Amino acid sequence: MSRLAILDKDRCQPKKCGYLCLEYCPGVRMGEDTIVIHKKTKKPIISEKLCSGCGICVKKCPFDAINIINLPEALGDPVHRYGENMFELFGLPIVTEKEVVGLLGPNGIGKSTILRILSGELKPNLGNYQNPPSWEEIFEFFRGSQLQDYFKKLANKEIRVAHKPQAVDLLPKYVKGNVKDLLEKTDELNKLDEISDLLNLEISLKKDIKELSGGELQRVAIAATLLKDVDFYYFDEPSSWLDIYQRLNMAKVIRRYAEKFKKSILVVEHDLSVLDTISDYIHVLYGEPNAYGVVSNKKSVRVGINEYLKGFLRDENVRFRREELKFHVSRTIETTKKGTIIKYPSFVKCYNGFKLYVDSGELYENEVVTAFGPNSIGKTTFAKILAGVEKPDKGKIEENINIAYKPQYISIEFDGTVEEFLHKNVTYYGTTAFRTEILKPFKLENLLHREVSTLSGGELQRLMIATVLAEDADLYVLDEPTAFLDVEERLSVAKSIRKIVENKHAAAIVIDHDILFLDYIADRAMVFYGKPGVEGHATKPMSLRNAMNKFLSQVNITFRRDKETKRPRANKPDSYLDRKQREVGEYYYYDT
Incomplete structure (x- = not known):
């Protein structure tokens, strides 16, 4: 061993x-x-x-x-190791021509390392970090596999690759100028107008890159990658910063691009709806984050995602999680038997060039209400008004309740460790209740001695959600809690939110863009619609099914429930189920 x-x-x-x-x-x-x-x-x-x-x-x-x-000895020799007592990677995905292959696994398991290796940015050292192997030794290591031919062509520069990195928010630091000018220089296929139209970049093209929002930067980075005339395309978390509509549209665009131009694409993604929509096959990565990662065999999308949720890879006979992640079919809130946490009237909020109209609604004990819709449609404004951070221009919320609020963008200026931060901000820090309800579920134990200033985006997100949920509140307002989190962390956060809300007989408003996360956590939902950046309308809370049907009919995508795990699955466009559900108006279908 x-x-x-x-x-x-x-x-x-x-x-x-x-x-x-x-x-x-x-x-x-x-x-x-x-x-x-x-x-x-x-x-x-x-x-x-x-x-x-x-x-x-x-x-x-x-x-x-x-x-x-x-x-276990069965893992064999590693593909890459960063150094002594550092992360080690075992195996690589099969790079398949003319297909879209997805990579699914937790943060820190080697997915970005794989993309760097396959794109030629990082030469695999086969575990020998002191005396890295030659290309001939690498060819011999992969002898008999498709990867041998791939690395030969990569080393001899017989194939070209395009790699969209994960951290698109850093692009303005390295790239300067007008977006249209930059994309024109990248356009090797003479398809800028077509890709721009598909990704809705009309307004973004007129801006300087330093003026772009996170979602705009992501779509521009995707466009720049697709405009290159290469053999293999690699996308690292293309749904980050995008709203629900943009995520599903992006998946359709990349899917269409692969089919129309017979391109080979590899995608790293945490949004299972996007991964399901975009991929032909997937590889699951397991192991121990920041220690080692193992690439599974190639699997069909349905089988791979379901095995990941179950925590057991059948072909490999490997169990990597004790508990199965299960989805509910539906929840019915019996409002007549529940106390009302807050009853808010209809109200209006105006900014320069933007208006938000919110229908009146009620939030009840023990329920989680989700809110979703496009970016720049007023969701964060609604959260701030509900949390008392801002005041509406028309209408008034008079409820006198305790509200805990996690903003969309996290910025902590704290000079000290995570333990010191929690001790200062959580009244019952150090108790058994805090350890079982907050510390363990949010995996903060290993962060306690870390300086807050050194935390990654995902670690900072978990710390902030945990701190907010530790407050004694009647209503918890959480704006985009899944940002920077992997699949398992997202569903763990969802379970913790629901458990705390029910234990405290409170309510929660959760704004997010991940459909599976929303389905996993929601009792009811609000839909935001209108014209982004100009006018937004927010419905009153309604059943999740009705809310999803209203939204998905606008983005023209249908979902079904997987018979095995009950998770929502996007239907392939124009498939039998897709056509059938459109006919009956069930865009968010529940199997009975």
């Missing part, structure tokens, strides 16, 4: 612990160099060959910086 010793250098603080790992290691006590200290960084280095796997150093480390993992 091979063994991995992973050290999180950000968490490791030897000045504070005095090298407890070194002090208690049985190998070191017997005079072996099982753990030594790096001369420059002063961080411990753990020998995977000498380590016995006893786990004492893992238990003694006060900062949870060490992870010792026993790997």
Whole structure:
């Protein structure tokens, strides 16, 4: 059995612990160099060959910086390793011509690493980070597989690739100028007008790139990638920053592009509705985040997503999660038996060039109401008014209730650790209730000693949601809580929101763009419609089915329920079920 010793250098603080790992290691006590200290960084280095796997150093480390993992021999040799005591990747997806292949897995499991390797940005070292292999050795490693021919062509520059990176919000730092001018320089297919029309970039083309919103930057990055005349296209999280309509439209555009021009596309995606719509096949990635990742066999989209939700890969005989993630079929709120948390009148809010009209509504105890619609349609404005951050111009909300609010954009200026931040902002921090309801479900235990300023987007999101839900409130207002979270984190957050709302007999308004997350959490829903940036209308809360039917009829996509997991699945355009549901007006269909 091979063994991995992973050290999180950000968490490791030897000045504070005095090298407890070194002090208690049985190998070191017997005079072996099982753990030594790096001369420059002063961080411990753990020998995977000498380590016995006893786990004492893992238990003694006060900062949870060490992870010792026993790997099954069946994994074979790694494709890449970043360095000593660092992340290791096993396997690569099959790069298939003229198909769209999706990658599904948690954050920190190697998906972006895979795209960098396949796009030629990162040369696989086959685990030998000290003496990286030659291309000939890499060809021999992949001998007998499609990847051998792929890497030969990549090394000899016989194929071209285009890679849309994950962090599109950083583009203005590296690219300057007018959007149309930039895309014209990228356009190798002479299809700028067509792609611009499909992705609704008419207004964005007139702007400077530094003026673009996150959603506009994402669509411009997708357009720039599609406009290149290459053999393989790689998209890293193309749905981030996009609203529901833009996500489903983007999926249709890439799907159509692959079919019409016979292109080969690989997509990393956390929105299962998008992944379901866009992919022909998928690979599931499992392992342990920030330690190692394994690429599964190629699977059909339905089988792959369902096995991921179940936490068990049948072909590999691997269970990577204890609990299955299950979806409900429907929830019926018996409003006559529930107390009213808030009853708000119709109101209007005006800005320069934009008006929001909100229908009157009620929110009840123990319910989660979701709100969805296009970007720039007034959802965040509604949240701010409900939370008391802003006041309406017409109408008045007079309810005197406690409201906890998580804004869309998170910015924490705090000089200290996560533990210090929680201690300052959570009244019952340190109690058993906090540990079971907040700390464990949001996976904050391993972040406690980290500086808040060093947290990633997903870690910061989990911290903020946890802090808001820890407040003693009657109403929780959460604006886009799934941003930067992977599939498992999204559904875990959904379970925590529902549990806390029901335990406190409170209510919650959740604004988001992930259809599966909305379906998983919602009792009722609000639909925002109108003309983005000009005028928005918000309906009163209604049944999720009616709300989804209203919205999906506008974006012209139908959904069915998977018979095995009950998750919503997008129908292929013009398929039998697609045509049948349109005929009866059931765009969001519930199997009975």
